[in-house]
Amino acid sequence: MNSFTLSVQQPFDWDSLLAFLRLRATPGVEIVTDSTYTRTITDGAAAQTFSVTYDFKVATLQIAYSGETSARSLIEGRARQMFKSDVNTAPIEAFLCRDPWLSGFVKRQAGLRVPGGWSALEIAMRAVLGQQVSVPAATTLMGRLVRAAGTRLNESAWLFPTAEQIAQSNLGGLGVPRSRLETVKTLAAFFAEHGEDCLAQEDIKGRLLALKGIGKWTAGYILMRTAASHDHWPEGDLILRKALSKDKTMIAHAASEQAFSHWSPYRSYATIHIWKGFAPRITSGSKA
Secondary structure, three states, X not given: OEEEEEEOOOOOOHHHHHHHHHHOOXXXXXXXXXXXXXXXXXXXXXXXXXXXXXXXXXXXXXXXXOOOHHHHHHHHHHHHHHHOOOOOHHHHHHHHOOOHHHHHHHOOOXXXXXXXXXXXXXXXXXXXXXXXXXXXXXXXXXXXXXXXXXXXXXXXXXXXXXXXXXXXXXXXXXXXXXXXHHHXXXXXXXXXXXXXXXXXXXXXXXXXXXXXXXXXXXXXXXXXXXXXXXXXXXOOOHHHHHHHOEOOEOOOHHHHHHHHHOOOOOHHHHHHHHHHHHHHXXXXXXXX
Protein backbone atom coordinates (compact mmCIF):
# COMPACT_ATOMS: atom_id res chain seq x y z
CA MET A 1 0.00 0.00 0.00
CA ASN A 2 1.38 3.40 -1.01
CA SER A 3 0.58 6.57 0.87
CA PHE A 4 1.19 10.32 0.86
CA THR A 5 -0.28 13.47 2.35
CA LEU A 6 -1.86 16.61 0.89
CA SER A 7 -1.86 19.93 2.68
CA VAL A 8 -5.28 21.54 2.94
CA GLN A 9 -6.19 25.21 2.76
CA GLN A 10 -7.81 26.33 6.00
CA PRO A 11 -10.55 26.54 7.10
CA PHE A 12 -11.67 23.08 6.01
CA ASP A 13 -14.99 21.49 6.99
CA TRP A 14 -14.03 17.82 6.61
CA ASP A 15 -17.04 16.51 8.49
CA SER A 16 -19.57 18.21 6.20
CA LEU A 17 -17.69 17.11 3.09
CA LEU A 18 -17.59 13.52 4.30
CA ALA A 19 -21.28 13.63 5.27
CA PHE A 20 -22.23 14.79 1.77
CA LEU A 21 -20.25 11.94 0.19
CA ARG A 22 -21.56 9.41 2.72
CA LEU A 23 -25.18 10.02 1.73
CA ARG A 24 -24.25 9.58 -1.92
CA ALA A 25 -21.80 6.67 -1.66
CA THR A 26 -22.37 4.37 -4.64
CA PRO A 27 -23.13 0.84 -3.35
CA GLY A 28 -20.39 -1.61 -4.23
CA VAL A 29 -17.95 1.16 -5.18
CA GLU A 30 -17.69 3.60 -2.28
CA ILE A 31 -17.68 3.16 1.50
CA VAL A 32 -17.78 6.27 3.67
CA THR A 33 -17.54 6.05 7.46
CA ASP A 34 -17.48 8.83 10.05
CA SER A 35 -13.78 9.35 9.38
CA THR A 36 -12.74 7.68 6.11
CA TYR A 37 -13.61 7.68 2.42
CA THR A 38 -12.74 4.44 0.58
CA ARG A 39 -13.49 3.25 -2.94
CA THR A 40 -12.47 0.96 -5.77
CA ILE A 41 -10.59 2.51 -8.68
CA THR A 42 -8.66 1.39 -11.74
CA ASP A 43 -5.70 2.79 -13.64
CA GLY A 44 -7.03 1.12 -16.76
CA ALA A 45 -5.07 -2.06 -16.17
CA ALA A 46 -5.82 -3.30 -12.67
CA ALA A 47 -8.37 -2.73 -9.91
CA GLN A 48 -7.14 -0.86 -6.85
CA THR A 49 -8.40 0.65 -3.62
CA PHE A 50 -8.15 4.30 -2.64
CA SER A 51 -8.79 5.76 0.81
CA VAL A 52 -8.67 9.19 2.40
CA THR A 53 -8.74 10.38 6.01
CA TYR A 54 -8.08 13.82 7.47
CA ASP A 55 -5.56 14.61 10.17
CA PHE A 56 -6.96 17.60 12.03
CA LYS A 57 -3.74 18.17 14.00
CA VAL A 58 -1.57 18.85 10.95
CA ALA A 59 -4.36 19.83 8.50
CA THR A 60 -3.52 17.23 5.87
CA LEU A 61 -5.37 14.60 3.90
CA GLN A 62 -3.87 11.16 4.49
CA ILE A 63 -4.15 9.24 1.22
CA ALA A 64 -3.47 5.54 0.64
CA TYR A 65 -3.80 3.44 -2.53
CA SER A 66 -2.99 -0.11 -3.46
CA GLY A 67 -1.61 0.47 -6.96
CA GLU A 68 1.87 1.12 -8.24
CA THR A 69 3.90 4.10 -7.05
CA SER A 70 3.68 5.49 -10.59
CA ALA A 71 -0.07 6.01 -10.11
CA ARG A 72 0.50 8.78 -7.56
CA SER A 73 0.05 11.62 -10.07
CA LEU A 74 -3.38 10.32 -11.08
CA ILE A 75 -4.39 9.64 -7.47
CA GLU A 76 -3.25 13.05 -6.26
CA GLY A 77 -5.11 14.86 -9.02
CA ARG A 78 -8.33 13.00 -8.32
CA ALA A 79 -7.99 13.59 -4.56
CA ARG A 80 -7.63 17.34 -5.10
CA GLN A 81 -10.60 17.18 -7.46
CA MET A 82 -12.77 15.39 -4.90
CA PHE A 83 -11.86 17.15 -1.68
CA LYS A 84 -10.98 20.64 -3.00
CA SER A 85 -7.91 20.81 -0.78
CA ASP A 86 -6.46 23.72 -2.81
CA VAL A 87 -9.53 25.96 -2.54
CA ASN A 88 -9.14 28.94 -0.26
CA THR A 89 -12.69 29.53 0.92
CA ALA A 90 -11.88 32.62 3.03
CA PRO A 91 -12.25 35.17 0.18
CA ILE A 92 -15.29 33.30 -1.14
CA GLU A 93 -16.97 33.45 2.24
CA ALA A 94 -16.05 37.14 2.67
CA PHE A 95 -17.70 37.91 -0.68
CA LEU A 96 -20.87 35.92 0.10
CA CYS A 97 -21.13 37.51 3.55
CA ARG A 98 -21.78 40.86 1.88
CA ASP A 99 -25.34 39.59 1.56
CA PRO A 100 -26.93 39.89 5.02
CA TRP A 101 -29.32 36.98 4.41
CA LEU A 102 -26.73 34.58 2.99
CA SER A 103 -24.15 35.55 5.61
CA GLY A 104 -26.35 33.90 8.21
CA PHE A 105 -25.55 30.54 6.62
CA VAL A 106 -21.93 31.24 5.65
CA LYS A 107 -20.77 32.43 9.07
CA ARG A 108 -21.96 29.16 10.64
CA GLN A 109 -20.20 26.99 8.07
CA ALA A 110 -16.62 28.21 7.60
CA GLY A 111 -14.51 26.01 5.31
CA LEU A 112 -17.46 24.33 3.58
CA ARG A 113 -16.46 22.85 0.22
CA VAL A 114 -18.41 22.06 -2.93
CA PRO A 115 -17.76 18.30 -3.08
CA GLY A 116 -16.18 16.94 -6.23
CA GLY A 117 -16.03 13.32 -7.36
CA TRP A 118 -13.58 10.69 -8.52
CA SER A 119 -14.77 11.12 -12.09
CA ALA A 120 -16.91 13.55 -14.06
CA LEU A 121 -18.78 10.58 -15.53
CA GLU A 122 -19.92 9.41 -12.10
CA ILE A 123 -21.17 12.88 -11.15
CA ALA A 124 -22.97 13.19 -14.49
CA MET A 125 -24.69 9.83 -14.02
CA ARG A 126 -25.62 10.83 -10.48
CA ALA A 127 -27.17 14.07 -11.73
CA VAL A 128 -29.36 12.33 -14.30
CA LEU A 129 -30.45 9.50 -12.02
CA GLY A 130 -31.09 12.06 -9.27
CA GLN A 131 -33.60 14.02 -11.32
CA GLN A 132 -36.84 14.44 -9.36
CA VAL A 133 -36.01 11.77 -6.77
CA SER A 134 -34.64 11.85 -3.23
CA VAL A 135 -30.95 11.50 -2.41
CA PRO A 136 -31.40 7.92 -1.05
CA ALA A 137 -33.37 6.93 -4.17
CA ALA A 138 -30.62 8.28 -6.43
CA THR A 139 -28.04 6.30 -4.43
CA THR A 140 -30.07 3.13 -4.96
CA LEU A 141 -30.23 3.82 -8.70
CA MET A 142 -26.48 4.32 -8.85
CA GLY A 143 -26.01 0.92 -7.23
CA ARG A 144 -28.27 -0.64 -9.85
CA LEU A 145 -26.29 1.06 -12.61
CA VAL A 146 -23.06 -0.42 -11.23
CA ARG A 147 -24.53 -3.90 -11.16
CA ALA A 148 -25.97 -3.59 -14.64
CA ALA A 149 -22.88 -2.20 -16.35
CA GLY A 150 -19.90 -2.29 -13.96
CA THR A 151 -17.15 -4.84 -13.38
CA ARG A 152 -17.56 -7.18 -10.44
CA LEU A 153 -14.43 -7.71 -8.34
CA ASN A 154 -15.82 -9.95 -5.59
CA GLU A 155 -19.06 -10.56 -3.69
CA SER A 156 -19.34 -6.96 -2.53
CA ALA A 157 -16.95 -4.81 -4.58
CA TRP A 158 -17.37 -3.42 -8.09
CA LEU A 159 -15.64 -1.00 -10.41
CA PHE A 160 -17.84 1.85 -11.60
CA PRO A 161 -18.64 1.26 -15.28
CA THR A 162 -16.90 3.13 -18.06
CA ALA A 163 -18.90 5.35 -20.40
CA GLU A 164 -18.60 2.65 -23.06
CA GLN A 165 -19.95 -0.02 -20.69
CA ILE A 166 -22.95 2.15 -19.77
CA ALA A 167 -23.68 2.97 -23.40
CA GLN A 168 -23.57 -0.69 -24.42
CA SER A 169 -25.31 -2.34 -21.46
CA ASN A 170 -28.93 -3.35 -21.00
CA LEU A 171 -30.19 -0.94 -18.36
CA GLY A 172 -33.83 -1.97 -18.49
CA GLY A 173 -33.73 -3.07 -14.85
CA LEU A 174 -32.82 0.31 -13.41
CA GLY A 175 -36.45 1.16 -12.76
CA VAL A 176 -36.42 4.66 -14.24
CA PRO A 177 -38.68 6.22 -16.90
CA ARG A 178 -37.75 5.41 -20.48
CA SER A 179 -36.92 9.05 -21.17
CA ARG A 180 -34.39 9.12 -18.32
CA LEU A 181 -32.88 5.86 -19.46
CA GLU A 182 -32.38 7.41 -22.89
CA THR A 183 -30.66 10.40 -21.27
CA VAL A 184 -28.31 8.08 -19.36
CA LYS A 185 -27.38 6.36 -22.62
CA THR A 186 -27.00 9.65 -24.52
CA LEU A 187 -24.78 11.16 -21.84
CA ALA A 188 -22.67 8.00 -21.62
CA ALA A 189 -22.21 8.08 -25.40
CA PHE A 190 -21.14 11.73 -25.12
CA PHE A 191 -18.46 10.79 -22.58
CA ALA A 192 -17.41 7.78 -24.64
CA GLU A 193 -16.88 10.02 -27.66
CA HIS A 194 -15.26 13.02 -25.99
CA GLY A 195 -13.49 11.52 -22.96
CA GLU A 196 -13.44 12.14 -19.20
CA ASP A 197 -12.14 15.68 -19.68
CA CYS A 198 -15.02 16.71 -21.95
CA LEU A 199 -16.58 18.89 -19.25
CA ALA A 200 -13.59 21.23 -19.36
CA GLN A 201 -14.58 22.51 -22.81
CA GLU A 202 -15.47 26.20 -22.89
CA ASP A 203 -18.90 25.69 -24.43
CA ILE A 204 -19.75 22.61 -22.37
CA LYS A 205 -22.88 24.00 -20.70
CA GLY A 206 -24.48 24.65 -24.07
CA ARG A 207 -23.42 21.23 -25.32
CA LEU A 208 -24.93 19.55 -22.27
CA LEU A 209 -28.19 21.49 -22.63
CA ALA A 210 -28.36 20.35 -26.26
CA LEU A 211 -28.59 16.72 -25.11
CA LYS A 212 -32.13 15.42 -24.74
CA GLY A 213 -33.16 15.21 -21.10
CA ILE A 214 -30.47 17.59 -19.81
CA GLY A 215 -31.97 20.80 -18.44
CA LYS A 216 -30.54 23.73 -16.51
CA TRP A 217 -30.75 21.95 -13.14
CA THR A 218 -28.88 18.88 -14.37
CA ALA A 219 -26.22 20.79 -16.31
CA GLY A 220 -25.71 23.16 -13.40
CA TYR A 221 -25.37 20.34 -10.86
CA ILE A 222 -22.84 18.50 -13.02
CA LEU A 223 -20.70 21.59 -13.61
CA MET A 224 -21.01 22.79 -10.01
CA ARG A 225 -19.25 19.62 -8.85
CA THR A 226 -16.78 19.22 -11.74
CA ALA A 227 -15.81 22.62 -13.16
CA ALA A 228 -12.82 24.70 -12.14
CA SER A 229 -15.15 27.69 -11.96
CA HIS A 230 -17.12 28.24 -8.75
CA ASP A 231 -19.99 29.94 -10.58
CA HIS A 232 -22.25 27.05 -11.66
CA TRP A 233 -25.46 26.25 -9.82
CA PRO A 234 -28.51 23.94 -10.31
CA GLU A 235 -31.00 26.46 -11.62
CA GLY A 236 -34.55 25.80 -10.49
CA ASP A 237 -33.48 23.61 -7.57
CA LEU A 238 -36.46 23.12 -5.25
CA ILE A 239 -34.55 23.51 -1.99
CA LEU A 240 -32.87 26.71 -3.17
CA ARG A 241 -36.23 28.13 -4.24
CA LYS A 242 -37.80 27.20 -0.89
CA ALA A 243 -34.95 28.86 0.95
CA LEU A 244 -35.41 32.07 -1.04
CA SER A 245 -39.20 32.07 -0.73
CA LYS A 246 -41.10 34.19 1.74
CA ASP A 247 -43.96 32.72 3.75
CA LYS A 248 -45.71 29.99 1.73
CA THR A 249 -45.42 31.65 -1.68
CA MET A 250 -42.83 29.88 -3.86
CA ILE A 251 -40.39 32.29 -5.46
CA ALA A 252 -40.56 32.52 -9.25
CA HIS A 253 -37.71 31.05 -11.31
CA ALA A 254 -36.78 34.47 -12.68
CA ALA A 255 -36.59 35.95 -9.19
CA SER A 256 -34.40 33.12 -7.89
CA GLU A 257 -32.06 33.54 -10.86
CA GLN A 258 -31.85 37.26 -10.12
CA ALA A 259 -31.02 36.55 -6.48
CA PHE A 260 -28.26 34.14 -7.49
CA SER A 261 -26.82 36.65 -9.98
CA HIS A 262 -25.78 38.77 -6.98
CA TRP A 263 -23.58 35.91 -5.75
CA SER A 264 -21.61 35.47 -8.96
CA PRO A 265 -18.78 34.39 -9.37
CA TYR A 266 -19.36 32.10 -6.38
CA ARG A 267 -22.82 30.71 -7.03
CA SER A 268 -21.59 27.14 -6.46
CA TYR A 269 -20.60 28.08 -2.93
CA ALA A 270 -23.81 29.98 -2.33
CA THR A 271 -25.61 26.76 -3.30
CA ILE A 272 -23.67 24.47 -0.96
CA HIS A 273 -24.06 26.90 1.96
CA ILE A 274 -27.83 27.11 1.46
CA TRP A 275 -28.15 23.34 1.00
CA LYS A 276 -26.18 22.70 4.17
CA GLY A 277 -27.81 25.43 6.24
CA PHE A 278 -31.41 25.31 5.05
CA ALA A 279 -32.07 21.74 3.92
CA PRO A 280 -32.19 20.19 7.43
CA ARG A 281 -35.29 22.26 8.13
CA ILE A 282 -37.35 20.62 5.39
CA THR A 283 -38.32 17.07 4.58
CA SER A 284 -38.72 17.07 0.79
CA GLY A 285 -36.69 18.02 -2.25
CA SER A 286 -33.77 16.63 -4.24
CA LYS A 287 -30.09 17.52 -4.10
CA ALA A 288 -29.02 14.50 -6.20
